């Protein structure tokens with residue numbers, strides 16, 4: 541997905557906190573003192589130089605929390621959490637691994653130092669490119685979906701991921717670039733929301749159509765796929781889908797009972813085809829739905845595992861529904877805990893009362909006997 545938006549890299553966009561830190565470092569406090577007493581200045585010069593202050597973090601999120609992943613991606617849409625397969629891949633992976641992350645609402649303002657999305661920030665460092673993100677975060681958190689795969693399966697996975705990312709992806713990017721109207725309608729794209737703009741959608745759509753079509757077509761040509769006819773490209777897409785459908789076979793996931801990186805990549809790309817709204821004509825989607833039932837079931841399986849909040853995401857377009865859910869759950873937990881504690885306390889009070897009554901009972905009997 542590509543949109544004509546302000547393209548600022550990490551290097552030219554300094555977070556206010558970083559700017560503030562720079563100001564503090566630059567403050568000429570020592571110089572003022574030196575001017576007041578030249579003798580002291582001489583003594584001062586002999587002192588070993590203070591170690592340089594550490595550079596401010598080169599990230600947008602200056603007030604980051606340790607070991608929380610900050611994900612920069614595209615805005616949500618009503619059909620998919622992301623129209624970028626690479627962003628969806630990273631988010632799906634993070635969710636399957638249960639790693640704490642937060643989507644940063646940047647309204648498509650930022651790109652990585654490499655000029656693309658997605659990128660993440662972790663502990664003050666930027667990591668760009670979906671594969672690099674998964675590999676580096678995997679090392680950091682000790683999380684690898686492919687850990688139990690044999691060398692042969694790893695090779696197979698590598699080959700299929702390459703087919704999807706370097707071939708099949710261009711088949712649907714070609715369709716998007718040739719049919720921007722259908723893309724806007726079929727993906728229910730709301731550019732006003734995506735860009736956080738106040739310009740009318742009609743204007744934004746027009747700009748999007750012109751730039752996205754032109755840029756997309758250029759990229760598909762440069763890749764090589766774009767020299768073929770629309771029919772030929774559709775056939776390439778069908779062939780790739782068939783390879784995946786046959787390879788998955790009767791398995792729940794490509795390599796057995798648990799999802800691996802290949803399942804994540806398949807999910808993030810094929811959902812870009814499968815979930816285009818039926819309101820628009822789309823041959824490859826229709827072919828997929830008619831001829832790839834196993835792959836379609838795999839999409840549902842991963843969607844349910846990784847995105848239990850899918851409906852909430854696609855209806856509210858909220859970037860961090862998972863965090864809100866967590867908050868709700870922990871509030872519910874603490875309320876339940878509180879409730880249980882109050883229950884326990886009242887039981888203790890009740891028990892104490894009972895004990896007291898029991899202790900008082902013989903006294904009462906004695907008193908009665910006395911009277």
Ligand SMILES: N[C@@H](CCC(=O)N[C@@H](CS)C(=O)NCC(=O)O)C(=O)O
Nearest residue numbers: 541542543624626656657669670671
């Ligand atoms: N190899 C990269 C590909 C990422 C990519 O192609 N991102 C596209 C969106 S899908 C992008 O950021 N294009 C530039 C733009 O839209 O401004 C990865 O795996 O992350």
